[in-house]
Amino acid sequence: MASKFQIVYSNSHQQRPWQGYRPEPPVVKRDKAILYAKPMQKCLVAVPGIDISFNQSVLLLVKPPPVMSKRDSNGTHDKNYVTPTRRIPTPGKATVLAMGKAFPSQLIPQDRLVEGYFRDTKCEDLAIKEKLERLCKTTTVKTRYTVMSKEILDKYPELVTEGSPTIKQRLEIANPAVVEMAMEASLACFKEWGRPVEDITHLVYVSSSEIRLPGGDLYLATKLGLRSDVGRVMLYFLGCYGGVTGLRVAKDIAENNPGSRVLLTTSETTILGFRPPNKMRPYDLVGAALFGDGACSSDYWN
Numbered sequence: 001m002a003s004k005f006q007i008v009y010s011n012s013h014q015q016r017p018w019q020g021y022r023p024e025p026p027v028v029k030r031d032k033a034i035l036y037a038k039p040m041q042k043c044l045v046a047v048p049g050i051d052i053s054f055n056q057s058v059l060l061l062v063k064p065p066p067v068m069s070k071r072d073s074n075g076t077h078d079k080n081y082v083t084p085t086r087r088i089p090t091p092g093k094a095t096v097l098a099m100g101k102a103f104p105s106q107l108i109p110q111d112r113l114v115e116g117y118f119r120d121t122k123c124e125d126l127a128i129k130e131k132l133e134r135l136c137k138t139t140t141v142k143t144r145y146t147v148m149s150k151e152i153l154d155k156y157p158e159l160v161t162e163g164s165p166t167i168k169q170r171l172e173i174a175n176p177a178v179v180e181m182a183m184e185a186s187l188a189c190f191k192e193w194g195r196p197v198e199d200i201t202h203l204v205y206v207s208s209s210e211i212r213l214p215g216g217d218l219y220l221a222t223k224l225g226l227r228s229d230v231g232r233v234m235l236y237f238l239g240c241y242g243g244v245t246g247l248r249v250a251k252d253i254a255e256n257n258p259g260s261r262v263l264l265t266t267s268e269t270t271i272l273g274f275r276p277p278n279k280m281r282p283y284d285l286v287g288a289a290l291f292g293d294g295a296c297s298s299d300y301w302n
Helices: 110-121 126-138 150-155 167-193 216-224 239-256 283-290
Strands: 006-008 034-047 050-062 095-102 106-109 143-146 202-207 231-236 261-268 294-301
Touching: 095 167, 106 110, 110 126, 110 143, 110 283, 126 283, 167 202, 167 216, 167 261, 167 294, 202 216, 202 239, 216 231, 231 239, 239 261, 239 294
Parallel strands: 006 034, 202 231, 202 261
Antiparallel strands: 034 050, 095 294, 106 143, 261 294
């Protein structure tokens, strides 16, 4: 039977080919690929030149490395020796061409955070203060950038008043701030890339720090001067995994649209979560000890 495939299957329940173990015989062998299977499930396997029906379910199809001869200690050839193979990059995979970043102008050293935070929020709870000091010492964070400033607190004193409705005020601060950082990060990315903004075909915009319609993707595209036919994707309020989701979406767009150039931008500020410390909300201290503001952009190409 003129097939160029090797079928390997086993009735053994102890083998786990997905962990690198080779199943035990019985086997049906050819010479170009290995088909591993899991016991006790019915399926039909079809490969060029051969159809095999057996009670297995397919788990993995791999092409084995070429078998090369190797001399053993006695000088004879070892026909079972398999030479390692180097993985060759697959054409059409997304590639990061450039990256850029941007931060607000307010820089806060970690050792001054606690005093400033409790002074600005007018909190006098020493127990909470000591807890935040311990957290700040164990985070290994040295500095952070933030949009929040004395000028903002003077203009919006209600931000430090417990229970005050302040979502409108926070969005008035956050919406333009995140787009401004996103624009600066994107411009830095274009500078490293060395190509004009008109070459961008898609925009993926990620933020958990603003909410409006039209969204920040449109404002950013307008500020950057992107073409009107640029495909835009807006990812809002995904939290800590927003950046990774943006990477996945940008990768999928690039790999499924040959010739595309995707601009991925994430921009965040802690303005929406800024509030006075409260012993009923100890989790707020973790955010205060860890998080800062900033933006990052990267360009993907296929």
